[in-house]
Amino acid sequence: MIKVTGNRVFLLDIEGTTTSLSFVKDILFPYAEDNLESHVISNWTSEQLREDIELIRQQSVDDFNDGLIGKPLTGSVDDKEPRLFRRELVNYVRGLISADRKCTALKQLQGHIWKNGFESGTIKGHVFDDVPKALESWKNDHQCDIYIYSSGSIEAQKLHFGHSVHGNLLPLISGHFDTTTGPKQESSSYTKIANVINRQPDDFLFLTDVPKEAVAAQAAGFTSIIVYRPGNVEVDSDTTLRFPSIESFDEIKFV
Structure with missing residues (x-):
């Protein structure tokens, strides 16, 4: 379990975080x-x-x-x-x-x-069952902003969440970032995101399954959380020690 306070900014990866690797x-x-x-x-x-x-x-x-x-x-x-x-x-x-x-x-x-x-309707975006409820709670109950940062284009992100297996999730998402902002494994990309949103780096919680992305975000002052989903690549022991981790968004609790 990870305890957080309200009014945070969630920055979410897609593949391996909100969505199964196998779907992609x-x-x-x-x-x-x-x-x-x-x-x-x-x-x-x-x-x-x-x-x-x-x-x-x-x-x-x-x-x-x-x-x-x-x-x-x-x-x-x-x-x-x-x-x-x-x-x-x-x-x-x-x-x-x-x-x-x-x-x-x-x-x-x-x-x-x-x-x-x-x-x-040939494709519906896979989203893990815990994700919609968490997004709704983070946004509506705890006044958090939710953004997506993925290597997939912003248009593709909107299609994915707008036509998901859980319906249209776009009203819960404040904005989107892709590789036009910068590579996900470079800390400058996260600094740029913080500047665009006009929030301090320590306001951000970045959820990803990729350790190198977590390292880059942490270097920019973000709190990085590693997400373990079925089918994800195993991370090494150094990553396990360095970052908090969850298997479900339900494990993030507000205090």
């Missing part, structure tokens, strides 16, 4: 990959896809400069014969998915693919 790995990632090519073809002339492709193209340049790929994407949506470029684009994005890259370009494109699945 077994449902969301395969859906994005299976529907990638059809999404690209059906939205080829849309402005949204143009923006997504430009981000993907820049990511390919960065990967080329870092020696991760042999050449960057060079084609264009406006090519007279776009099939070759589409094939290169799809293959490159599939490589990003396979490597579980956390880059903004991939997460934005995935979010736009998932949008169709969520809005059609």
Whole structure:
């Protein structure tokens, strides 16, 4: 059990914290990959896809400069014969998915693919049973603000919580942050979040299953809590000693 006072700010990770790892790995990632090519073809002339492709193209340049790929994407949506470029684009994005890259370009494109699945009802966001009740209590009974910080895009986060297995949870959430704020394993990202929300770092409780994220948040002055969920990767003994931990949001008690 972890005892806290009211009027705190909860900053929550998603994967492995509010949501099972298996949902992301077994449902969301395969859906994005299976529907990638059809999404690209059906939205080829849309402005949204143009923006997504430009981000993907820049990511390919960065990967080329870092020696991760042999050449960057060079084609264009406006090519007279776009099939070759589409094939290169799809293959490159599939490589990003396979490597579980956390880059903004991939997460934005995935979010736009998932949008169709969520809005059609094909996908419903998994959320552990203890989460909705805890969010409602934190917000309404204890006047706490609740924010999400995930490597998934803000749009994808809103789809996930807006179309969850427990219904629309967005009214309980004050705001969202993604990798456009900064990497989750860098303390400067958490400092930036505190500045955006205009709260002191020691007001924050950051809940995550990833020790390196907990370390980064702690370095910024946040209180980090490790969350153990079924299927999560085991943490080492140093992490166990360094951070308080919970298996359910029910273990956070207000005094």
